Amino acid sequence: MDRTASGEDVVLALHTYEAAAKERLPGPVWDFFAGGSGTESMLTAGRDALDRIRLRPRCLVDVSRCDPGTELLGARLAAPLGIAPMAYHRLAHPEGEVATARAAGDAGALLTVSMFASRTLEDIAAAATGPLWLQLYWLRRRDLMADLIRRAEAAGFRALVLTVDAPRVAFRPRDAANGFAVPSGIRAVNLAAEVMAASHGSRAGESAIARHSAEQFDSSVTWDDLAWLHEVSSLPLVLKGVLTGDDARLAVEHGVSGLVVSNHGGRQLDFARSAPDCLTEVVDAVAGGCRVVLDGGIRYGADIAKALCLGADAVMIGRPALWGLAHSGTEGVTGVLRLLMGEFEEVMALMGAPTVADFGRSGIATP
Numbered sequence: 001m002d003r004t005a006s007g008e009d010v011v012l013a014l015h016t017y018e019a020a021a022k023e024r025l026p027g028p029v030w031d032f033f034a035g036g037s038g039t040e041s042m043l044t045a046g047r048d049a050l051d052r053i054r055l056r057p058r059c060l061v062d063v064s065r066c067d068p069g070t071e072l073l074g075a076r077l078a079a080p081l082g083i084a085p086m087a088y089h090r091l092a093h094p095e096g097e098v099a100t101a102r103a104a105g106d107a108g109a110l111l112t113v114s115m116f117a118s119r120t121l122e123d124i125a126a127a128a129t130g131p132l133w134l135q136l137y138w139l140r141r142r143d144l145m146a147d148l149i150r151r152a153e154a155a156g157f158r159a160l161v162l163t164v165d166a167p168r169v170a171f172r173p174r175d176a177a178n179g180f181a182v183p184s185g186i187r188a189v190n191l192a193a194e195v196m197a198a199s200h201g202s203r204a205g206e207s208a209i210a211r212h213s214a215e216q217f218d219s220s221v222t223w224d225d226l227a228w229l230h231e232v233s234s235l236p237l238v239l240k241g242v243l244t245g246d247d248a249r250l251a252v253e254h255g256v257s258g259l260v261v262s263n264h265g266g267r268q269l270d271f272a273r274s275a276p277d278c279l280t281e282v283v284d285a286v287a288g289g290c291r292v293v294l295d296g297g298i299r300y301g302a303d304i305a306k307a308l309c310l311g312a313d314a315v316m317i318g319r320p321a322l323w324g325l326a327h328s329g330t331e332g333v334t335g336v337l338r339l340l341m342g343e344f345e346e347v348m349a350l351m352g353a354p355t356v357a358d359f360g361r362s363g364i365a366t367p
């Protein structure tokens with residue numbers, strides 16, 4: 001949000017937050033946030049797919065009161081909107097994930113905290129008034145994963161999100177060109193320092209993030225290993241990065257409570273099918289057996305409506321939250337969330353859909 005000369009609050013457009021973040025952040029940090037993998041073909045794929053979808057409104061419906069509220073895995077949300085897991089929020093703002101958690105709580109949105117958060121799970125939970133999920137990559141050191149899960153449970157996190165599209169961090173040309181490494185003052189404080197060492201220390205022509213993931217991620221895990229996670233924790237398990245009906249069916253068979261259909265913001269498999277294009281296949285495959293969330297390129301309230309029409313239960317935003325954070329910490333992230341929620345509420349009215357249950361496949365046309 002911003003203020004006019006007379007002191008009124010003004011909601012900024014999303015691109016204003018983006019432009020401000022680009023101006024404020026050091027070039028390599030901006031590239032780490034904005035960049036993608038390989039040819040970067042996937043950076044625009046999700047957006048293009050969403051833009052191709054057109055809405056089919058109904059008229060003469062009572063929309064004098066629209067309620068964007070919903071429920072997701074036992075949590076009440078002000079709208080079907082959350083923040084996707086992103087590493088190292090302190091790269092964007094000194095308060096990092098604590099500022100983001102405050103904003104998500106203020107706006108009534110879900111926050112998924114990355115395993116590579118730069119504030120402790122306990123500090124984040126203390127600042128949060130809304131639901132928190134914890135994201136995990138599968139580390140070779142399972143003892144560290146188990147420890148993190150125990151701490152998350154004690155701090156009141158409500159679900160685990162296992163990212164399954166990143167057996168290793170993909171080649172990201174901008175990070176390689178910048179020799180990107182996490183600055184020494186910012187750490188993944190929830191993990192042991194010796195395990196994180198490779199993420200620091202710049203080498204020309206190489207991304208320290210990619211080097212670190214190759215060293216620490218266990219790329220041998222398979223569906224059978226999910227049993228270990230279910231043993232370690234009774235929290236609902238969500239898989240992030242599922243893009244096919246076959247994997248979606250397997251997920252339900254393996255006791256998974258939710259899926260995030262995602263291209264990892266264009267940062268993992270290059271030349272994949274875009275997440276919105278995979279959504280109906282996944283929704284049809286799970287047939288109500290688990291909840292489905294979409295992320296990637298969500299930038300307008302209308303995108304939330306389109307995702308719901310395709311069968312998603314909610315959406316998550318990635319980079320826009322970091323733009324808000326870089327712009328003005330908690331206030332900036334709140335501004336971004338409120339902007340999207342406000343647009344969504346208007347789309348509900350104009351679509352003749354006073355509740356989230358009123359969105360369905362008849363609400364969209366795809367050329």
Ligand SMILES: Cc1cc2nc3c(=O)[nH]c(=O)nc-3n(C[C@H](O)[C@H](O)[C@H](O)COP(=O)(O)O)c2cc1C
Pocket residue numbers: 032033034084085086087114115116135163240262263264265266267295296297298316317318319320
């Ligand atoms: C800077 C950055 C860091 C990210 N870190 C993680 C992470 O730690 N874990 C994860 O599962 N996804 C991570 N992601 C992917 C996001 O969760 C999400 O899938 C993606 O950003 C959504 O696309 P959007 O940025 O277009 O909204 C990251 C994305 C960005 C931009």
Ligand SMILES: CCCCCCC(=O)C(=O)O
Pocket residue numbers: 086087116166169199209210212213264267
């Ligand atoms: C070894 C640290 C990996 C952090 C990866 C975060 C990220 O950039 C992404 O998932 O994308």
